[in-house]
Amino acid sequence: MNAGVLRLIHGGGLIAIGARTTIIEAELISFEVGTKLVIGEDCLISEGVRAWTGDAHSIVDAETGKRINYGRDITVANHVWIGLEALLLKGATVGRDSILGVRTVLSKEIPPQSLAAGNPAKVIKNNVTWTPDVFYEKGCNPLVDGENVK
Numbered sequence: 001m002n003a004g005v006l007r008l009i010h011g012g013g014l015i016a017i018g019a020r021t022t023i024i025e026a027e028l029i030s031f032e033v034g035t036k037l038v039i040g041e042d043c044l045i046s047e048g049v050r051a052w053t054g055d056a057h058s059i060v061d062a063e064t065g066k067r068i069n070y071g072r073d074i075t076v077a078n079h080v081w082i083g084l085e086a087l088l089l090k091g092a093t094v095g096r097d098s099i100l101g102v103r104t105v106l107s108k109e110i111p112p113q114s115l116a117a118g119n120p121a122k123v124i125k126n127n128v129t130w131t132p133d134v135f136y137e138k139g140c141n142p143l144v145d146g147e148n149v150k
Contacts, residue, residue: 018078031056032071040078048085081130097129
């Protein structure tokens with residue numbers, strides 16, 4: 001983790017980060033007792049990413065006086081790439097080999113091998129994965145043909 005914040009607010013939460021995960025800069029907060037924020041192995045978390053398992057304040061039903069916004073876990077599976085300034089809210093789940101685009105806002109489940117983007121997050125491509133290696137296929141760019149071409 002190059003920079004960022006890990007916080008357990010109100011105690012009793014959990015933040016777990018898997019092996020070989022790279023975090024450029026993130027704010028990871030377990031806001032409520034018993035909530036878990038789990039990031040799998042071999043993930044890439046870009047700059048400005050935020051993940052919050054709760055809202056930090058109670059929202060109360062005016063008629064009943066009961067709280068209506070309890071925290072929920074956040075789970076990021078193995079080999080996930082989360083783009084610049086993405087926001088993962090309570091209940092977010094990202095399946096293995098998936099990618100979240102720049103400034104994506106996620107509060108639901110994204111299936112494995114999906115590319116999701118937007119606010120709210122929407123799957124825009126299935127059956128994908130990612131690699132940190134940059135390469136080019138022959139014929140895709142005349143400036144690089146012959147160099148680093150598969």
